[in-house]
Amino acid sequence: MNKSTNTVWHSATITRAHREQLNVHRSVVLWFTGLSGSGKSTLAHAVEDELYQRSCRTFVLDGDNVRQGLCSDLGFSVQDRSENIRRISEAAKLLVESGVIAMTAFISPFRSDRQRARSIFPHGDFIEIFCEASLNVCEQRDVKGLYRRARSGEVKEFTGISSPYEAPANPELAVRTGELPLEDCVAQVIEYLRQRNVFRENPSGGDESGLPAGRGRIVDGAPD
């Protein structure tokens, strides 16, 4: 019994491991972080395209979309961003439990919020991907015209201009989205997932696990 909520956790008969066995991959969260315009959304969706081609089950939680629904009550104060990231991380956790590769594309500017997000996942399941693009590049792209409006003071607390962005000190992967072509960045992410054994060893032919073809052993790719 949880005393603060008077609730009792209900354990499911079908577990994450069962759900993962139906897939050609194990489930993880790819946590894309970076300045506005650094390429989080573009890269997450391009990675999703590539994973779909490989028959992976995926879902992208995207900043702008989530802020129109689940987080429509939140603004851009430090507290609201923190609550935004808390909700997203809980949503991503449910997706990971469901067996999919979850991707999140949020600025998530504060290290402490990203650390808290990481802490609710089993070790090795949270893959932080820093979309590395300088403020200068992002501002020149100005995909939504928000930098211009932030510079003029019309948009307050704008990340990189009037609100901080704390770059990850030790992300699982840093991708130079400000300089490299999109295809190279996608390839880098896919290669990282391959190295981490997110893709199952032998999805089409079965393996030594004794499970039928397509339901082979999932290799634990957790880092040391």
Ligand SMILES: Nc1ncnc2c1ncn2[C@@H]1O[C@H](COP(=O)(O)OS(=O)(=O)O)[C@@H](OP(=O)(O)O)[C@H]1O
């Ligand atoms: N003040 C301010 N600062 C930063 N961003 C702003 C702001 N106001 C609106 N927007 C738009 O909201 C998108 C960022 O939302 P996020 O949920 O990713 O932000 S956060 O993680 O809670 O910091 C962000 O989208 P992306 O450009 O895709 O990052 C902006 O389009």
Ligand SMILES: Nc1ncnc2c1ncn2[C@@H]1O[C@H](COP(=O)(O)OP(=O)(O)O)[C@@H](O)[C@H]1O
């Ligand atoms: N390597 C790259 N990765 C991602 N986006 C890139 C890359 N190179 C150029 N871009 C461009 O940069 C912009 C990034 O915008 P967006 O994905 O909306 O960023 P964010 O979600 O971080 O705000 C897009 O116009 C995209 O075409």
